[in-house]
Amino acid sequence: xxxRRVVITGIGCITPLGPDVPTFWRRLQAGExxxxxxxxxxxxxxxxxxxxxxxDYEPRRHFKGPELFLRDxxxxxxxxxxxxxxxxxxxxxxxxxxxxxxxxxxxxGGETSREHAAVQLFAEKRGRCHPMLVPKTNNQAAVGxxxxxxxxxxxxxxxxxxxxxxxxAIAQAFDLIRFGRATSAITGGSEASILYSVARAxxxxxxxxxxxxxxxxxxxxxxxxxxxxxxxxxEELAHARARGAxxxxxxxxxxMSADARDPVHPSPSGPxxxxxxxxxDARLRPEAIDHINAHGTGTVANDRAETAAIxxxxxxxxxxxxxxxxxxxxxxxxxxxxxxxxxxxxxxxRHGVAPxxxxxxxxxxxxxxxxxxxxxxxxxxxxxxxxxFAFGGLNVVLAFGHxxxxxxxx
Amino acid sequence: MTAAAPKLxxxxxxxxxxxxxxxxxxxxxxxxxxxxxxxxxxxxxxMTSLEMLTLAFELEDRWGIVIKDAYLDxxxxxxxxxxxxxxxxxxxxx
Numbered sequence: 001x002x003x004r005r006v007v008i009t010g011i012g013c014i015t016p017l018g019p020d021v022p023t024f025w026r027r028l029q030a031g032e033x034x035x036x037x038x039x040x041x042x043x044x045x046x047x048x049x050x051x052x053x054x055x056d057y058e059p060r061r062h063f064k065g066p067e068l069f070l071r072d073x074x075x076x077x078x079x080x081x082x083x084x085x086x087x088x089x090x091x092x093x094x095x096x097x098x099x100x101x102x103x104x105x106x107x108x109g110g111e112t113s114r115e116h117a118a119v120q121l122f123a124e125k126r127g128r129c130h131p132m133l134v135p136k137t138n139n140q141a142a143v144g145x146x147x148x149x150x151x152x153x154x155x156x157x158x159x160x161x162x163x164x165x166x167x168x169a170i171a172q173a174f175d176l177i178r179f180g181r182a183t184s185a186i187t188g189g190s191e192a193s194i195l196y197s198v199a200r201a202x203x204x205x206x207x208x209x210x211x212x213x214x215x216x217x218x219x220x221x222x223x224x225x226x227x228x229x230x231x232x233x234x235e236e237l238a239h240a241r242a243r244g245a246x247x248x249x250x251x252x253x254x255x256m257s258a259d260a261r262d263p264v265h266p267s268p269s270g271p272x273x274x275x276x277x278x279x280x281d282a283r284l285r286p287e288a289i290d291h292i293n294a295h296g297t298g299t300v301a302n303d304r305a306e307t308a309a310i311x312x313x314x315x316x317x318x319x320x321x322x323x324x325x326x327x328x329x330x331x332x333x334x335x336x337x338x339x340x341x342x343x344x345x346x347x348x349x350r351h352g353v354a355p356x357x358x359x360x361x362x363x364x365x366x367x368x369x370x371x372x373x374x375x376x377x378x379x380x381x382x383x384x385x386x387x388x389f390a391f392g393g394l395n396v397v398l399a400f401g402h403x404x405x406x407x408x409x410x
Numbered sequence: 411m412t413a414a415a416p417k418l419x420x421x422x423x424x425x426x427x428x429x430x431x432x433x434x435x436x437x438x439x440x441x442x443x444x445x446x447x448x449x450x451x452x453x454x455x456x457m458t459s460l461e462m463l464t465l466a467f468e469l470e471d472r473w474g475i476v477i478k479d480a481y482l483d484x485x486x487x488x489x490x491x492x493x494x495x496x497x498x499x500x501x502x503x504x
Contacts, residue, residue, distance in 0.1 A: 065440050069464050126476050130467050131460055 003178040007406050009245040010089025010233030011343045012081040015330045016052035016226050020084055024330075024340075025347050029376045031356040033329045035212045035224050042115070042196035043123045049203070050212055051194045052226040052331030070132050071145065072110035073192035077229035077336065078142035079149060082186055086150060089233035089245060091184060093152050101182035102143050102156040103173040104231075105165025105189030106335035108198075109158075110137025115197050142190055154182050160335070163295075165189050166230060167338030167388035167396045171254035173234050174398075183239045188339030190229030199225065205264060207299050213332075214359040215296035215325030216303045216367040223297040226331020230339030232346075237406055247403040249346045252383070253282025259393025266301055266389060268308035274395040275313045275385060282399035284383055286314045289321055289399075291354050291384040293345040294371075296325025297332055306387065307367045322354035322377060323369045329358050338388040342398055345386040349402050352380050422473070422499055427492035434468045435488075448489030465491075473499050 016034035017027040034052040059068055062080050093100055114137050120126045140158040147156050159169040166189025173187035202208050209222035255277025259270030295306055310318050326344050333340055348354055353376050360373035386398045432446045438461050466477045475498040485491045
């Protein structure tokens with residue numbers, strides 16, 4: 001069976017840069033970083049660290065009644081981004097509710113509620129949990145809530161691969177449509193875990209930045225926690241055309257791999273294998289790629305390994321690729337980050353603008369690519385990759401193509 | 411959703427507690443124009459045991475108190491619940 005073509009017809013996000021896609025894209029192009037020094041106090045101990053929080057977030061503006069009590073912020077963010085993506089796609093589900101899949105990613109699911117319950121149990125010794133704690137904190141909670149809110153009854157599940165979760169989720173949704181299990185999919189992911197316990201835990205791994213996130217830059221000190229959600233509506237090309245949908249971009253391929261090396265230290269071989277697999281899946285030559293939204297966390301080890309991987313795959317052609325690390329602006333949104341970066345890549349294709357890598361101070365001898373330092377760049381982009389790598393050495397890469405090719409297809 | 415123990419300003423009034431209970435009940439039940447008073451029975455609002463427990467968690471978080479499950483079964487009116495909250499806050503202060 002010839003795989004079906006899959007296009008992106010809707011995008012939605014809530015990020016540290018703002019509550020929706022237009023705000024996200026405007027501030028991303030402007031190179032504005034949402035990273036600020038913050039603090040979290042729990043049971044009398046305070047931890048201070050830089051982070052990128054969703055600004056002025058008021059759950060009451062989005063949810064009412066019992067919803068306010070029964071939804072963890074990670075699910076709230078997913079629901080808000082899904083609403084924007086579905087409205088953007090102009091898609092409805094009543095005619096064929098079983099034809100749409102929902103595949104979302106998250107790293108920790110309901111970490112906020114879990115930490116809160118831990119304090120109630122162990123510090124305050126309340127001796128009981130709220131009866132909705134389990135359904136509220138389950139990693140699949142957001143998937144179930146999106147299905148309920150929109151009446152979608154097709155295949156629905158969560159993918160949990162930490163920092164790569166929403167990219168892996170998109171890759172799964174892509175295959176569900178390509179191979180005929182669904183005609184459309186709501187996919188992406190979310191995270192809400194800028195918490196005392198998470199800051200302490202990641203601090204212990206010694207990967208958190210002391211100042212801000214400066215991917216690929218000299219004097220970079222590490223990653224910065226972010227939060228939020230990104231959701232895309234994927235659709236079989238014929239289905240999108242039949243309903244006259246506006247096409248943002250085409251999802252051409254996905255590549256996945258495991259380093260099989262080390263729990264935390266990245267290696268260039270796994271990411272290179274995933275990029276090659278994505279190119280092969282998309283039937284693209286390396287020279288066809290104009291832009292990469294890098295994993296680019298800002299840690300010394302990731303950025304060095306990712307640069308080596310890109311060099312390995314693209315050779316001399318790597319020098320003409322605009323490599324952007326948007327985590328410098330929205331932080332590392334863990335299970336939501338890959339979807340938000342996929343949206344950034346889709347917008348870069350659509351508008352012919354590579355977003356900048358913010359907070360860049362100057363070259364590091366081990367990072368010698370064009371990272372679009374600090375200022376965005378207008379340039380035609382026909383094909384783009386979006387990279388995501390997770391602890392455990394789990395890698396996934398998506399390949400996108402400009403909408404023109406899909407529009408021209410008959 | 412902060413779990414830090416709230417400040418106790420020593421000036422908590424019965425009105426503060428009533429206001430907090432009214433707000434939580436309106437969030438939980440979509441009560442529309444229903445007028446809430448200290449005499450309003452929880453039963454009249456159709457509160458389920460899950461909703462009573464959710465109310466208790468909200469009040470506990472707000473004032474750093476623990477309301478025993480047994481009390482929840484005994485509350486008949488908003489006034490009874492607020493009296494217990496005031497007692498618990500006062501005993502915590504002492």
